Amino acid sequence: MDDVVQRVIRLIAENQQIDAGTITIDSTFEELGVDSFDGVNLLFAVEGEFDVSVSDEQAKQLRSVRDVVEGVRQLLAAKPGGGESDASE
Numbered sequence: 001m002d003d004v005v006q007r008v009i010r011l012i013a014e015n016q017q018i019d020a021g022t023i024t025i026d027s028t029f030e031e032l033g034v035d036s037f038d039g040v041n042l043l044f045a046v047e048g049e050f051d052v053s054v055s056d057e058q059a060k061q062l063r064s065v066r067d068v069v070e071g072v073r074q075l076l077a078a079k080p081g082g083g084e085s086d087a088s089e
Contacts, residue, residue: 004050004076011045016064028064042068047088 013020016032023032029039039062041055046068052075061080062068 003033004070004072005065006048008046011049012042012065012068015042015045023065025066025069026064029062032065040044046072052076052079 009020009023009025012023012032012034015038016034018032018053034042039054039059043059043061046052047054052072054071054075058071062071
């Protein structure tokens, strides 16, 4: 499991107050009990963790852990420098 996946899973576990070991990349928000309010909080956490900005249109497409991971990877690749390096690591 790579760094982006691990960090997204950790954020979801903290946000939902559930064991990270129960979350897989294929877990859906519905399975994890993530409602629309939780989703907004999770979005803020992801933006802060990865220093990215998720548009409303992008946010509407997020339904699973995989969606978040792939979205973060795309946003990181689009940043100046285009790498996944992050000062918080």
